[in-house]
Amino acid sequence: SAVISQKPSRDICQRGTSLTIQCQVDSQVTMMFWYRQQPGQSLTLIATANQGSEATYESGFVIDKFPISRPNLTFSTLTVSNMSPEDSSIYLCSVGLGTYEQYFGPGTRLTVT
Amino acid sequence: AQSVTQPDIHITVSEGASLELRCNYSYGATPYLFWYVQSPGQGLQLLLKYFSGDTLVQGIKGFEAEFKRSQSSFNLRKPSVHWSDAAEYFCAVGAGGDYKLSFGAGTTVTVRA
Numbered sequence A: 001s002a003v004i005s006q007k008p009s010r011d012i013c014q015r016g017t018s019l020t021i022q023c024q025v026d027s028q029v030t031m032m033f034w035y036r037q038q039p040g041q042s043l044t045l046i047a048t049a050n051q052g053s054e055a056t057y058e059s060g061f062v063i064d065k066f067p068i069s070r071p072n073l074t075f076s077t078l079t080v081s082n083m084s085p086e087d088s089s090i091y092l093c094s095v096g097l098g099t100y101e102q103y104f105g106p107g108t109r110l111t112v113t
Numbered sequence B: 001a002q003s004v005t006q007p008d009i010h011i012t013v014s015e016g017a018s019l020e021l022r023c024n025y026s027y028g029a030t031p032y033l034f035w036y037v038q039s040p041g042q043g044l045q046l047l048l049k050y051f052s053g054d055t056l057v058q059g060i061k062g063f064e065a066e067f068k069r070s071q072s073s074f075n076l077r078k079p080s081v082h083w084s085d086a087a088e089y090f091c092a093v094g095a096g097g098d099y100k101l102s103f104g105a106g107t108t109v110t111v112r113a
Helices: none
Strands: A004-007 A010-013 A019-025 A031-037 A043-050 A068-072 A075-080 A089-096 A102-104 A108-112 B003-005 B010-014 B019-021 B024-026 B032-038 B044-050 B056-058 B064-068 B073-078 B087-094 B101-103 B107-112
Touching: A004 A089, A019 A031, A019 A089, A031 A075, A043 A068, A043 A075, A075 A089, A102 B044, B003 B087, B003 B101, B010 B019, B019 B107, B024 B073, B032 B064, B032 B073, B044 B056, B044 B064, B044 B073, B073 B087
Parallel strands: A010 A108, B010 B107
Antiparallel strands: A004 A019, A019 A075, A031 A043, A031 A089, A068 A075, A089 A102, A089 A108, B003 B024, B019 B073, B032 B044, B032 B087, B056 B064, B064 B073, B087 B101, B087 B107
């Protein structure tokens, strides 16, 4: 397994601003994923962030809105840019340990006013 | 298209009673199967997983799940629930070689005294 931390745990932001979410893992992992969980909903994959390559975005998500960095094997950031109230969600990072097994961080609860 | 279905949106169960949560999937081959639990305000915790072999798998917190190929199902069970089992439960499936997971819509479990 892996221990994953996220910062911040929650934030309230004004529309039009940007927020960067950090994800730190206690061991080196190749695969990291970013998800969005809208209120009362399931998880939707935003992108896959593998170290050494550009992030791969899912349909409906674009780099200009959700830029991702993956500078090393233990850290990644997701930025939510030019926020609107529709971006209010929980954002979760996870790490993949092969064979599809993923471990999740505690999430960042974002409210946009 | 690949899909994961959790037919029950909400289940209420008495403390000490048994619990069964249903999960059906639609994939071409036997996928990798997972159950996760999300307590209020928390991230996702992996309860158990099935890759191959024995179709009855044991997980943490007293949960077990049974893979039935003929029914394309992976149902989660617990013989006797505790108040702390109140949470959101997600079935997840991985297949296709990209290491991404598809999540069901989730089942909310309420435990009454």
